[in-house]
Amino acid sequence: MSASSLPKSAASLKASSLTDNAASPAGKKTICISVKRGDRVHSWVESYTIPSEAGRSILGGLQYIRDQLDPTLAFGGSCRIGLCSACMLRANGKPARACTVLLEGDVFLEPLRAEEVVRDLVVED
Amino acid sequence: MTDIDSLLEESLACDVLVIGAEGAGARAALEAARQGASVIAMTKGKSGRSGATLTAGGEISIDSRSATTVLGLDGDLDDSPETFALDMLRAGEFLNDQRLVQVHASEAPYRIKELVEWGAKLEDLVQGPGHAYKRGVWITGLKLARLLSRRMKLAKIPVLEERMALEILTDPDGVTGVLALDIRRGRLELVRCKALVLATGGGMRIFPLVTAPEELTGDGMAMALRCGARLQDMEFPMFLPYTFLTPSALSGNVFPYEVSALMNAHALNRFGERYLQRWDPHNMEHTTRDVNSVAAAVEVLEGRGSLHGGTYLSLSHLPPNLVDFSSEWLPPNRRNWMADGFNLKDFFETPGQEAWEVAPACHFWNGGVHINDRCETGLPGLYAAGEGTAGIHGANRLSGNGLTMTQVWGQRAGKFAGEGAAETKLRPPERDQLQLAVEKFDHLCLPGSGPNPLELRRQIRRTAGELVGIVRSGERLKQAQVEIDRLRSELPHQSARSPQPESNFEWVEALQNENQLDVLEAIVLSSLGRHESRGALYRQDFPEADDDHGLHNQVLGRCCGEWTVHKRPVEAVFASLPVGVRRYGVKPHVASLSENGGQQE
Numbered sequence: 001m002s003a004s005s006l007p008k009s010a011a012s013l014k015a016s017s018l019t020d021n022a023a024s025p026a027g028k029k030t031i032c033i034s035v036k037r038g039d040r041v042h043s044w045v046e047s048y049t050i051p052s053e054a055g056r057s058i059l060g061g062l063q064y065i066r067d068q069l070d071p072t073l074a075f076g077g078s079c080r081i082g083l084c085s086a087c088m089l090r091a092n093g094k095p096a097r098a099c100t101v102l103l104e105g106d107v108f109l110e111p112l113r114a115e116e117v118v119r120d121l122v123v124e125d
Numbered sequence: 126m127t128d129i130d131s132l133l134e135e136s137l138a139c140d141v142l143v144i145g146a147e148g149a150g151a152r153a154a155l156e157a158a159r160q161g162a163s164v165i166a167m168t169k170g171k172s173g174r175s176g177a178t179l180t181a182g183g184e185i186s187i188d189s190r191s192a193t194t195v196l197g198l199d200g201d202l203d204d205s206p207e208t209f210a211l212d213m214l215r216a217g218e219f220l221n222d223q224r225l226v227q228v229h230a231s232e233a234p235y236r237i238k239e240l241v242e243w244g245a246k247l248e249d250l251v252q253g254p255g256h257a258y259k260r261g262v263w264i265t266g267l268k269l270a271r272l273l274s275r276r277m278k279l280a281k282i283p284v285l286e287e288r289m290a291l292e293i294l295t296d297p298d299g300v301t302g303v304l305a306l307d308i309r310r311g312r313l314e315l316v317r318c319k320a321l322v323l324a325t326g327g328g329m330r331i332f333p334l335v336t337a338p339e340e341l342t343g344d345g346m347a348m349a350l351r352c353g354a355r356l357q358d359m360e361f362p363m364f365l366p367y368t369f370l371t372p373s374a375l376s377g378n379v380f381p382y383e384v385s386a387l388m389n390a391h392a393l394n395r396f397g398e399r400y401l402q403r404w405d406p407h408n409m410e411h412t413t414r415d416v417n418s419v420a421a422a423v424e425v426l427e428g429r430g431s432l433h434g435g436t437y438l439s440l441s442h443l444p445p446n447l448v449d450f451s452s453e454w455l456p457p458n459r460r461n462w463m464a465d466g467f468n469l470k471d472f473f474e475t476p477g478q479e480a481w482e483v484a485p486a487c488h489f490w491n492g493g494v495h496i497n498d499r500c501e502t503g504l505p506g507l508y509a510a511g512e513g514t515a516g517i518h519g520a521n522r523l524s525g526n527g528l529t530m531t532q533v534w535g536q537r538a539g540k541f542a543g544e545g546a547a548e549t550k551l552r553p554p555e556r557d558q559l560q561l562a563v564e565k566f567d568h569l570c571l572p573g574s575g576p577n578p579l580e581l582r583r584q585i586r587r588t589a590g591e592l593v594g595i596v597r598s599g600e601r602l603k604q605a606q607v608e609i610d611r612l613r614s615e616l617p618h619q620s621a622r623s624p625q626p627e628s629n630f631e632w633v634e635a636l637q638n639e640n641q642l643d644v645l646e647a648i649v650l651s652s653l654g655r656h657e658s659r660g661a662l663y664r665q666d667f668p669e670a671d672d673d674h675g676l677h678n679q680v681l682g683r684c685c686g687e688w689t690v691h692k693r694p695v696e697a698v699f700a701s702l703p704v705g706v707r708r709y710g711v712k713p714h715v716a717s718l719s720e721n722g723g724q725q726e
Contacts, residue, residue: 011259039627053247054370055472071579071631081378082466084174086419100466102374118309119628125171125286 032106033061035073037120045108046070058107059087059098062121074120087122088112127563129315129556134327134710135315139165140538140546142303142318144290144345148179148531150324151273152236156539157322158280162546165316166277169283169340173274177326177337177527180265182457183531184251184525187221189258190235193568197251198261204229205617207699207700213526214700216255217398217491217519217713218660219385219676220358223698224498225516229533230506236532236605237262245272253524254386254413265458269528270556282654288314289633290344292562294554299505299552300352304562305663308633313566317554319546322538323349323509327490328644329362333464334486334589336365336377347640348648349494354502357515357646358492361661363522364461364595366417367392367489369464369481370435372472377486380464381438385410388451393437394429405710413699416519418485419663422595425484435484436657440477448477461653464719485595489527491518491661492651495680500538506545510538515678520660521573569635573620578635584612585641591673593645598654598665602625606653609646616642639641643683651679654690658709669706 029052039044048065056064062075078086080099087098090110098109111117116124141157143150146168154166192200210230212599214221243249249263277284287308293679294302302317310596328343329335331609350356367382367390384390390412392398404420405412412420420487421436431437440448452461462469462476467475493513500508511531519524616639621631645691658664695702703713 031200053373055374057374060476062374066630067579067583071577071621072625074308078175078340079180080338081180081464083179084170084338086170086174097466099374102471119625122628124307124309 031103033062033065033103033105034108035120036108036110037073038117039119040115040117052103056103057090057099058091058096058101058103058109061103062098062109065077074118074122076122126567128384129560129563132313132315132559132563137165137315138317138492138551140165140318141165141320142544143322143324144541145176145322145324145326146172146274146277146284146509147270147326148178148181148273148528148541149535150322151277152532153322153324153508153510153539153542153672154282155273155276156536157543157546158282158539160540160543162543162574164282164295165318166276167286167290167303167316168339169286169287169289169308169344170714171286172284173271173610174479175338175340176270176340177329178266178531179270180336181269181528182383182525183265184253184261184265185339185528186260186523186525187229187233187237187262187529189250189260190261191251192262195234195238196247197617198247198262200250200260201258202694204234204260204573208257209260211700212255212257213517213523214364214519216521216523218521219519219672219712220660220678220695221519221704222516222529222678223696223700224555225496227699228537228718229529230518232537233529234534236529236536239262240269240441240532242271243271243272243276252413255523256525258522267501268526275528282457285314285316288638290306290348291566291636293348293507294558294562295504296552297351297556298552299384300375300507301551304559306566306632306636309628311629312634313563315554315559318549318553320506320542320548323494323507323513324511324535324538325513326642329487329490329492329511331585331589331641331645332362332487332594333586334370334484335379336368336379336486336488342637342641343513343644344637344640345509346493346647347643349502349507349509350681350683351645352507353682353684354504354506354509356493356508356647357495357652357678357682358519359647360679361491361520361654362487362648363414363489363491363661364418366414366421366485367438367483370484370487371482372430372434375464375472376506376633378464378467380459380469381481381483383456383459384440384451385438388440391439391442392417392616394424395431396429398429399627400424411721413710413712415661415663419596419709421485426596431482433482435482438483439480441480443477445478449475463628467519473540489522489524492514498537499541499543500534504582506537506549508542508545510534520649520662546644549707551583568617569619569632570624570626571620572622572624573618574673576615577622578619579629579635581612581615582634582641583637584608585638585645588612589645593648593652596665598662599653600666602649602653605607605649606646609642611675613642646688647681650681650688650690654692663709668709670709670713672703672705672707672713676702
């Protein structure tokens, strides 16, 4: 699991991710998303490599994984505009709404409350 | 494998079961409970934190006179419920059920007054497009959803969260209950009831670009169809022009549309042409939402679209300091380049000086389950309310009238379902029917190597986007039909890769796929049956609105895999119907009020 920097709010990302991607052809660069999976009894970390894309949220990254790499990954999501909190998780240790925080580099995702995991990133209410 | 006996033994029972617990559903549950019925509400998401109400812009439409006399707001006494009703007909291009429109316009003020009594703070009164007066009472969908959720807690109405209703169970006397999946636990659950209210919303998520939350997959409409109810006006899913197409985090975000409504933004194709000159040279970008959406889709279809297959919206022709100033006076949740939970400055160096890539997103469902003015569907015990029911908006909805619909029709559905339940006995579900529904679900859960539900969903969305979409033609619709037949043959073979029951979203997707295909096919059949363009339906091969031949509603049923389509002429109840042929986008002239109105316009 990489010791990458904390995911900043979208506010800090313009200079790094957008400019970097503009400079390099799409598809050349990748991002590693590591996810703590499992339930309260068994857990493991699974890492997925996805193409980096300017302006993709963490939720967008998870959807990419579910659509293209692993349909079994469980996570929440509903409104996609930062209102409902269904996609709350921990990104590099910090609570975050997956829909409004952008993927700026490698990231480690965990359920919001480890003691209340139902499955993967889904927790009891 | 699910055991039928324990399912029956552990079943819950109530007088009125409400599926969907947000705008319309919560209101229905509250009203039924107020009448003394025992009520259970069920939602696929979480109470107050899911559904389309949450993301609704903020206007609740009522006539401006009542806004003054009933709510004490600064409205216009020249308006009236009748004038509001006429504007609804004009927007709906006269396909509305005029009886429902009358009820809607006359009851709306009192439903909003009750919201105020429950603690709602009405922030402003605004004039939305298509309204002759200031009628938009301002309260955000988020505040409304939370208020209703709190009221349900106060009324001690149990809300079963993260439950997906699978099948409506019936006997010869009507509804007996609902089989549902407890998504979190991954097991089936039976809720028995005397009356059932469907308030499950639209099917926007069938399309690739949407403004609506994830869970809006047309489940209620498909379930109703499967148990013998009918769908109506399904050719009119509504699209909102100018939502972000890229970057992906913003896709479907309505910020550009809201800016375009308030400022002189330019809609441009790849050549920098203001293509609306070809459609509405007088109003340009301020033309109606349907014309805006169709015009943009035609640019893309004819090869003049943007880099990622949309068009552009730009403020860059305006002086930078003028654009900067807008961030001080736009609606509060749009100031300083905020777009809901996003700050556009994180995506654009200078948001006001760049052309945004935009595209129309599926926003609202004008059609749905056929209801009468008591929210009855024709199947005893089955009621429906809110988005996903037909007749109120006709071919197109007035702005701000979606939230009004939730409150007026949610309350009515709760009232009539409560009354209906009082005259009905709780009956046991028919065992054979329950067995079949359970077996269908168990089969879905068998591990296998068939097509993955996620892949099937992608194909359904692609079909909806490319072959149905905003601009339709007989040829593409027939191709869509072939593709739907193929996808339908794959449905029974879908298999999840994970056998783990808890939060198994592959199962949820598989169940939604069946619903989405039913609803998509209903759109295709209804669109093929309408040889004209009207409201939210634009047919490239029939580009004019034909009031001489088009004033009928299409009512669809499906039995044993066979569809029936019935064309029912629109009835003139309080306003006479227009005649002649119009260019698409030119609203019909309102000829006159009928005998009880008498007022000439």
